[in-house]
Amino acid sequence: MPPAVPSPILRRRRLGTELRRLRESAGLTGDQVIERIGWASASKLSRLENGRSRPDPDDVRVLLELYGAEEELRAELLGITEEAGDMRAWRRSYPVMTQQQLGWAELEAGCAEIREYNPVLVPGLLQTSGYARLRIMSANRAADAAGEPDGAEDPETEVQARLARQPLLDRADGPRYTAVLEEAALGHRAGPPEVLHEQLVQLCELAMLPNVTLHLLLRDTRIGEFYLPPTAFSLYRFADPQDPETLAIEGGFIDAMSTEANTVNRYKVAFEWLCSAALSASDTLTWLFTATGRLTDTAAPSTAAAGPAAAPAQRRRHSGRLTER
Template sequence: MPPAVPSPILRRRRLGNELRRLREAAELTGDQVIERIGWASASKLSRLENGRSRPDPEDVGLLLDLYGAGAALRDELLVITEEAGDMRAWRRSYPVMTQQQLGWTELEAGCAQIREYNPVLVPGLLQTEGYARLRIISANAAATESAGPSTGHDPETEVKARLARQSLLDRADGPEYTAVLEEAALGRRACPPDVLRDQLAHLCELAILPNVTLHLLLRDTRIGEFYLPPTAFSLYRFADAQDPETLAIEGGFIDVMSTEATTVNRYKVAFEWLCSAALSASDTLTWLFTATGRLTETATSSTAAPGPTAAPAQRRRQTGRLTER
């Protein structure tokens, strides 16, 4: 299982924010800090404060001495420094990981709450193996067509890495997860009927987890005063209240992340509007279960041998597990 602690990237952000706050409280400029400590490069402090480099405990200790940090705060920040530098141990918690999936994994680790909306896709944390494979292969094909850079991994490795991320939803201390799914994202345009059937069945299973809430937004549902979400987005709130809430906008070929409070709050309001317009969690589960049953019946009637009892028997085998659960 992935660790319950935040990723090293988040620890670096937290450390950088604290170091900047302490420097400003001490009324010191970056140049003054560099001069007093005797560092050769001014960029060293900038990288630390912006969370762009792995912090050295000795360097952090020098800064804390200069800023006159109290004993309790000093101990706390030195622990965070150790966590911020331990990328290798953190990565070992995932059996397979790729650079393409790593950015999302770093955001998801240590989350107390994740909220997601996507107008055309099932979010990555909810995808089945077959659905994920189609998404990755089609994205790679588009990159190849445009002569874009390769991810450096074959599709199967990317699929395994994406599935490895999903284990956080099954953790006892997993985050509270809420997603708004568009009806259009669950249509036959997305994937072949057999893949779609498995994806719908998987969503049924996830929807009954205590920490997972799914809402379905029907195709013709009006949102507020005809509000239209401009893009897919995800909102992350972390277990450590000192880690800033983060917005991630997934654009397919480029992703944007922000911790700017005004921007994050706007998307929080938009997500509330989406949840209010969408079906309730219980009605969503009913819709998903019915849609799964329809696809199962279609597949059964097209493959079962002729006979008056063949199709009903096959239907019971396909849907019985979900009914029991």
């Protein structure tokens, strides 16, 4: 099951931010620091401050001494240094992981709250294996058609890695999760009836978890003064209030991240607009149950047999699985 603690990558970013703040408070430039402690390369300090390298506790102690950090802060940052260095132990918490899914898993670990919107897809944390497989295979075909290697893992491994992130939502101490789903993400263009049926069953099930809130945005719903959200995005707020809120913008083939407060705040406002325009959580659940019923007759018999009403009984907390299989 995914760990409840922040990922080492997040710890490295936090450590780097604190070390930079302490250096600037001490009135020192990077070159002055390198000269005083005798490091051979200025890039070593840069990598530490930007969270791009595994921190050595001895190096951090030297910097904290130079900056005159108070004892309590030293203990806190040395603890973060230990967490930042233990990547293997953190990754062992996932049964399967790939490089493509790792970035999302790093953001999700240690979150207190996740908010997501996608104009055309069901977000990855909510996808069934069948829905995820379709998305991954279609993206691979686009790369093949462009004459470029997609660079991804084996598709089935990628599917399992995506599913490995999902028990985060089914955990007693999991983050508060809110998603705005577009009706188009569950329409006929998204997949065959049996895949959509399974996905709808799972959404019904997830929507009844106490920490999960789903809102559906119907096709013709107007958002404010005809606001159109330009892209998929996710907002992450972490359990440690010192870790900055993070925005991830998903562009299909290119993703971007930002912790810049003004940028994050704009997307927070946009998310509130989306929630206000979308169906309420209870109306969304009603819509999902109704849509599941409509697909029951056209879905494959083995899939349809479960039915939406059976889904809640099939889920158990700490099961480590989000699908019925």
